[in-house]
Amino acid sequence: xxxxxxxxxxxxxxxxxxxxxxxxxxxxxxxxxxxxxxxxxxxxxxxxxxxxxxxxxxxxxxxxxxxxxxxxxxxxxxxxxxxxxxxxxxxxxxxxxxxxxxxxxxxxxxxxxxxxxxxxxxxxxxxxxxxxxxxxxxxxxxxxxxxxxxxxxxxxxxxxxxxxxxxxxxxxxxxxxxxxxxxxxxxxxxxxxxxxxxxxxxxxxxxxxxxxxxxxxxxxxxxxxxxxxxxxxxxxxxxxxxxxxxxxxxxxxxxxxxxxxxxxxxxxxxxxxxxxxxxxxxxxxxxxxxxxxxxxxxxxxxxxxxxxxxxxxxxxxxxxxxxxxxxxxxxxxxxxxxxxxxxxxxxxxxxxxxxxxxxxxxxxxxxxxxxxxxxxxxxxxxxxxxxxxxxxxxxxxxxxxxxxxxxxxxxxxxxxxxxxxxxxxxxxxxxxxxxxxxxxxxxxxxxxxxxxxxxxxxxxxxxxxxxxxxxxxxxxxxxxxxxxxxxxxxxxxxxxxxxxxxxxxxxxxxxxxxx
Amino acid sequence: xxxxxxxxxxxxxxxxxxxxxxxxxxxxxxxxxxxxxxxxxxxxxxxxxxxxxxxxxxxxxxxxxxxxxxxxxxxxxxxxxxxxxxxxxxxxxxxxxxxxxxxxxxxxxxxxxxxxxxxxxxxxxxxxxxxxxxxxxxxxxxxxxxxxxxxxxxxxxxxxxxxxxxxxxxxxxxxxxxxxxxxxxxxxxxxxxxxxxxxxxxxxxxxxxxxxxxxxxxxxxxxxxxxxxxxxxxxxxxxxxxxxxxxxxxxxxxxxxxxxxxxxxx
Numbered sequence: 001x002x003x004x005x006x007x008x009x010x011x012x013x014x015x016x017x018x019x020x021x022x023x024x025x026x027x028x029x030x031x032x033x034x035x036x037x038x039x040x041x042x043x044x045x046x047x048x049x050x051x052x053x054x055x056x057x058x059x060x061x062x063x064x065x066x067x068x069x070x071x072x073x074x075x076x077x078x079x080x081x082x083x084x085x086x087x088x089x090x091x092x093x094x095x096x097x098x099x100x101x102x103x104x105x106x107x108x109x110x111x112x113x114x115x116x117x118x119x120x121x122x123x124x125x126x127x128x129x130x131x132x133x134x135x136x137x138x139x140x141x142x143x144x145x146x147x148x149x150x151x152x153x154x155x156x157x158x159x160x161x162x163x164x165x166x167x168x169x170x171x172x173x174x175x176x177x178x179x180x181x182x183x184x185x186x187x188x189x190x191x192x193x194x195x196x197x198x199x200x201x202x203x204x205x206x207x208x209x210x211x212x213x214x215x216x217x218x219x220x221x222x223x224x225x226x227x228x229x230x231x232x233x234x235x236x237x238x239x240x241x242x243x244x245x246x247x248x249x250x251x252x253x254x255x256x257x258x259x260x261x262x263x264x265x266x267x268x269x270x271x272x273x274x275x276x277x278x279x280x281x282x283x284x285x286x287x288x289x290x291x292x293x294x295x296x297x298x299x300x301x302x303x304x305x306x307x308x309x310x311x312x313x314x315x316x317x318x319x320x321x322x323x324x325x326x327x328x329x330x331x332x333x334x335x336x337x338x339x340x341x342x343x344x345x346x347x348x349x350x351x352x353x354x355x356x357x358x359x360x361x362x363x364x365x366x367x368x369x370x371x372x373x374x375x376x377x378x379x380x381x382x383x384x385x386x387x388x389x390x391x392x393x394x395x396x397x398x399x400x401x402x403x404x405x406x407x408x409x410x411x412x413x414x415x416x417x418x419x420x421x422x423x424x425x426x427x428x429x430x431x432x433x434x435x436x437x438x439x440x441x442x443x444x445x446x447x448x449x450x451x452x453x454x455x456x457x458x459x460x461x462x463x464x465x466x467x468x469x470x471x472x473x474x475x476x477x478x479x480x481x482x483x484x485x486x487x488x489x490x491x492x493x494x495x496x497x498x499x500x501x502x503x504x505x506x507x508x509x510x511x512x513x514x515x
Numbered sequence: 516x517x518x519x520x521x522x523x524x525x526x527x528x529x530x531x532x533x534x535x536x537x538x539x540x541x542x543x544x545x546x547x548x549x550x551x552x553x554x555x556x557x558x559x560x561x562x563x564x565x566x567x568x569x570x571x572x573x574x575x576x577x578x579x580x581x582x583x584x585x586x587x588x589x590x591x592x593x594x595x596x597x598x599x600x601x602x603x604x605x606x607x608x609x610x611x612x613x614x615x616x617x618x619x620x621x622x623x624x625x626x627x628x629x630x631x632x633x634x635x636x637x638x639x640x641x642x643x644x645x646x647x648x649x650x651x652x653x654x655x656x657x658x659x660x661x662x663x664x665x666x667x668x669x670x671x672x673x674x675x676x677x678x679x680x681x682x683x684x685x686x687x688x689x690x691x692x693x694x695x696x697x698x699x700x701x702x703x704x705x706x707x708x709x710x711x712x713x714x715x716x717x718x719x720x721x722x723x724x725x726x727x728x729x730x731x732x733x734x735x736x737x738x739x740x741x742x743x744x745x746x747x748x749x750x751x752x753x754x755x756x757x758x759x760x761x762x763x764x765x766x767x768x769x770x771x772x773x774x775x776x777x778x779x780x781x
Contacts, residue, residue, distance in 0.1 A: 064730045101730035107676055108723035111669050111731070117647055120741035125732035133741045156675065170731060297682070347686040374694035383690035389716065390687035393708060407692045433715065451692065 011207040013042035014098050014177030016063060020083030022240075023058055023067065031080070032058040036240035038229060042177070045204065045211040047221050047247070050231035051261035052436050052466065055240065056214040059231075060180045063212065064101035065092035087178060097126045099178035100171030104186050104464070106160040109167035115141070115158075116151030118166060122174040133173070140169035143206065144199040159333055161192025165199050172203055179204070181213040185220060186464035189333045189492045193220055200224070216466050218258075219266040222247050230254055262438070262466030270471035272499045276482045287361040287455055287486055288321040288344065288369070288381070292353030295336055295343045312351040313339055319505050321455055321486045323360070326477075326502025329490045335507040337490045338386070338459050344488065345383040345457040346370045361454055378404055382453030386460045388444035389433060397435075397443060398428040404451035411452055418446045421476065438469035445473065449480075456480065458489040462496050474499040527572030527643055529753070534640075534649040535656050536750035540757025541636040547761040548633050553775040554621065556768035557628035563760045564635045571643040578638065585634045593627025625775075646671060648744070655744040662734060669724060677717055684712045 018038045024031040033055035040046055048056045061067040065087075068079055087095045100122070103109060112118040119137045128136065141147045144165040158166060164184055171179060181200065185193040201224050204211055215221055218228075228250040230243040243254050251258070251265060258265050295317070298310035313336035321327055321344070329337045342348045344355055346369025356367045357380070365376040372380070385391055394400050401418060405411035419425045422442040427435065432443060441461065448456065456477075462470050477500055481487055491497060497504065529537065548560055568574060579586065596619070598608075603618025615623075650668040654661040693705055728734075768774040 061726070064726075066726050066729045096735055097732050099730075101726070103723060103727065105720075105723055108720050109727055110672070111724070111728055113647060113672050117741065121728075121733070122731035124739050124741050125735055127735075127737040127739050130739055130741060130743065133739065137741070156672075167727075174732065342686060345690065347689055374689050374692045377689065378692040383687075385683070385687045385690070387683075387687075390684050390712065391691050392712070393688060393691050393693060404692050447691065 011175050011209055012177050013208050013210045014088050014095075015042045016040035016178065016210070016212070017086045017089070018083070021062075021085040022080075022082040023055070023062060024080040025058070026079045031055075033062075033231075033240055035238075036083070036085075036231075038241055038244070040210060040212065040227075042210055043208050044227060045225040046213070047218070047225040047228045048212060048214045048231060049218065049228060049258060049263055050242070051233065051263075052438070053233045054231040055233070056231060057182050060101065060182045060212065060214055063087060063092055063178065064099050064180050065095060066101065097122075097174050098176055099180055100174055100176040101180040102164065102167050102171060102182065102184045104183040106163035106167070106187060110155045110158075110163055111170075113155055114151065115146070115149050115153040115155055115166060118155055119169045119173050122170050126174055136173040136175070137169075140172040143172055143203050144169045145195075145202075159192065160188050161195040161333075164188065164192070164196045168196070168199055168203065172207070175207075176209060178210045178212070181211070181215070183215055183464070184213070185215065185217070191332065193217075197221065197224065216262070216464075217264045218251070219264065222251075222266055230258070259467065262468035264467050268467070269495050270467045272471050273475035273478050275478045275501050284325060285323045285360050286320055286358050287323055288355065288357050290317055290319045290340075290344055290353065290355050293317040293319075293340070293343060293350055293355060294352035295339045295348065296351050297339050297342075297348065309351055312336075314507060315352065317353070317505075317507070319344065321488055323454065323486050324481055324484045325486055326481055326500040327486070327488045328497040328500065328502065328504045329488065329507065330492065330497065330504055331507035332509045335509050337507055340507065341457050341459055341488060341490045342383070344369075345381050345455075346372055346377050347383060375407055378448070378451040378453060379408055380453055381455045381457060382448035382451060383457045384444050384448050384459065384461060386463060388440035391444050391447065392432040395431055396428070397424060397430050397432055400432055400443060400447045401450050404447065408451060411450065414452065415450055418450055422446045422472070437464060438466055441465055441469055442472070445476070453485070455486045455488065458487070458491075460490055460492070462491065462493045470496070527570060528749070529567070529571045529639075530643040530645075531747075531749060532643075532753045533652055533656070533744060533746050533750045534644045535652040535744075536746065536753040537640050537644060538649075538652075540753050540760075541640050543754075543757040543761040544636050544764070545633055547765050548629055551768060551775050552622065552625050552629060553768050553773040554625040554628050555771050555773045556764040557625060557632040559767045560632040560760060560764040561628055561635070563763070564632065564639065567639060571639045573639060573642045577642075581642075582634070582638050585638065586631070589627055589630030589634060592630050593623045595623075596626040597623025648742070651740065651742050651744040655740055656746070661738060665733070666728075669728060670721065673717070673720055673724065676720070677713060680716055681709070681713055684709055684716070688712065 018036045021036040022031050022034045036059070048059065050056055058067065062085055085092065087098055092099065110118055111121050116137055119140055120133050123133045123136055138147070146162065146165055146169060155163070155166065185196050188196065197220055211225070213221055213225065225247060228245065228247045229241060230250060231240050232238060232242040243250050255265055259268055294312035294315040296310040296312045300307040300309050317340055319327065329341055331337055339348065343350055346355070349370050355369055357369055361380055365372050365380065369377065369381055392400060393403055401415045402412060405415065419428065422445065424443060424446060427439065432440065435443060461473055465473070474496055477487055481500065487500060489500070544560055548557060598613045598615050598619070600619040600622045602614055602616035605617050606614055607617060607620060608615040646668060650664045653659045654664040688709055693708060694701060
């Protein structure tokens with residue numbers, strides 16, 4: 001496996017040593033990582049697993065030498081470090097350029113607005129001579145499979161998977177001995193996940209660099225790594241590393257513990273509530289229909305005083321939403337699935353065609369959901385956005401849940417039940433922004449349901465969720481369906497679609513940038 | 516706004532000039548025009564600016580499409596000056612509280628032309644200058660600290676993202692029952708709430724981007740530049756042209772006796 005010096009492009013794999021290492025974020029009572037002992041030899045490929053709160057991201061940030069100044073909430077202050085964490089025998093901060101870090105959100109992995117400049121950015125910061133930079137840029141773009149793009153291609157025109165591959169190219173151009181990936185594919189569709197995984201595999205084979213990756217979905221990385229390290233949340237007595245060994249051994253020894261922690265172990269689909277006989281559920285009455293619908297997120301453009309309608313991403317879409325029935329909207333990225341769902345939900349104005357509510361749904365509010373007032377909308381069609389934070393409107397979990405009912409003037413009695421059902425009772429006084437990813441998801445579903453809508457629209461509800469949240473969500477939605485709510489979900493998740501049953505609306509790709 | 520103003524793939528002559536020399540020319544012209552409210556210097560500058568359009572790859576219809584708010588603002592400014600400024604000379608229009616005299620009309624036209632003449636160089640500069648090239652020039656040629664320049668450049672890319680985010684948050688909040696329609700008070704309240712949501716997202720994105728940049732070695736002392744910012748003969752022409760335009764505008768105003776320094780009053 002040892003790559004020749006030429007093919008490796010001068011990459012020397014890095015070693016990692018942790019001895020009793022611990023870290024407490026500023027302003028937190030509990031340490032994020034406590035008493036970590038681990039050795040990673042040069043060229044090893046390690047998958048880090050563990051429940052949320054085990055400090056996986058903290059460790060990765062520390063290895064990248066970016067821990068300490070600012071945490072994710074933008075707060076800074078005094079943090080505590082104990083023990084030692086070394087990359088090639090020195091603290092990571094003194095090893096600038098020895099490691100490259102990729103984070104979850106593709107939008108913040110791009111620094112500059114042109115593809116070539118973005119890849120060159122890291123190499124520039126390491127003071128690589130100009131001619132060498134461009135040679136590295138071309139090589140790195142070829143390695144991640146983006147060499148067909150011109151160097152001045154705008155980075156904003158790339159898909160999520162392409163942005164992550166671009167970030168990888170930017171890392172490769174620095175020639176790091178240690179590649180750190182923090183849930184690099186959590187925000188990507190299945191095609192994007194494979195794109196990024198395969199690009200990482202190619203680059204590792206070529207450079208022989210050390211890899212540490214954090215990811216919930218084990219099956220994606222299992223065959224690429226040669227070691228799995230399972231971390232556990234920091235306590236005073238227990239060591240941070242729970243298990244450490246070859247993937248197959250760790251997965252068989254810790255299978256129960258990992259599934260309990262919500263890790264997606266290969267071959268494991270969490271059990272969900274079975275739907276009742278679909279024909280018996282609800283009335284099956286038509287609530288909402290789309291005919292010849294053309295959709296776009298763009299508003300009409302102004303050319304002087306004239307209005308030019310936007311070019312729709314999807315045209316001529318027909319769909320029916322019925323009480324007690326599930327509708328899954330599927331298709332590749334960029335096909336306009338979310339845009340369609342938002343239009344159906346009365347949040348975007350149709351470019352062409354129409355969305356019409358039947359009398360069962362509109363109850364006197366008019367045919368077109370887009371013209372409804374906000375209060376009229378939420379008690380009829382509820383929409384759960386992909387990013388829960390976008391929908392938080394108060395500073396407390398309880399106020400979030402009461403917000404809809406208070407505006408409507410009824411339905412506050414349902415809040416208690418929702419809190420209970422979605423396991424939020426302990427969190428009523430917490431600030432929504434401080435919750436974990438799974439808790440935020442459950443809260444965002446609960447807040448929308450508090451207004452008792454007859455139609456529930458969800459945009460990628462299972463994206464980046466652990467197996468536990470996934471199972472809870474699927475079971476809860478199947479209950480809602482049986483109780484007569486219509487559920488429309490935009491999703492890439494075939495297992496989720498199967499768990500809910502119902503019809504599928506498959507959208508074909510609109511005009512997209514070639515991968 | 517940035518994406519609207521910068522023309523992608525602009526291959527015009529001025530797009531090849533160094534952003535710093537273009538910036539210097541703009542400052543020269545704008546400085547002269549900012550000193551006086553007269554219509555002679557403004558119209559001389561305006562004529563030259565219009566002649567520069569093809570060199571910057573801009574056309575009148577593109578200008579109208581992208582810059583109509585500026586044009587509208589200049590027109591409104593001129594109109595209100597014409598009717599509200601103290602009257603001098605013959606009264607041309609009398610509509611109760613609004614009167615327009617020869618003097619105030621002249622001042623209004625001066626104001627209108629000056630608005631155009633000051634706004635256009637900036638529009639010209641943006642239309643043929645890539646922000647990345649501007650940053651390169653500011654850091655390499657003007658020797659501004661690269662941390663500051665590149666930090667600003669990276670942040671500007673987030674601005675476009677924030678515009679999309681604004682729309683999404685607006686929809687997400689409507690889905691929670693926060694109406695962005697209704698009376699003025701309701702709208703203001705909704706906008707404030709939406710702004711807070713956007714601010715939270717902006718801070719999160721910015722801190723993540725900062726981590727990305729730091730992880731790519733940003734913030735160290737020494738750094739090289741993949742793109743060399745260079746001056747060429749073209750840049751002499753650009754600065755010379757700017758100087759000439761400023762000089763001609765000033766000269767014409769002085770020669771016709773219409774030079775009217777802002778702080779001296781009239």
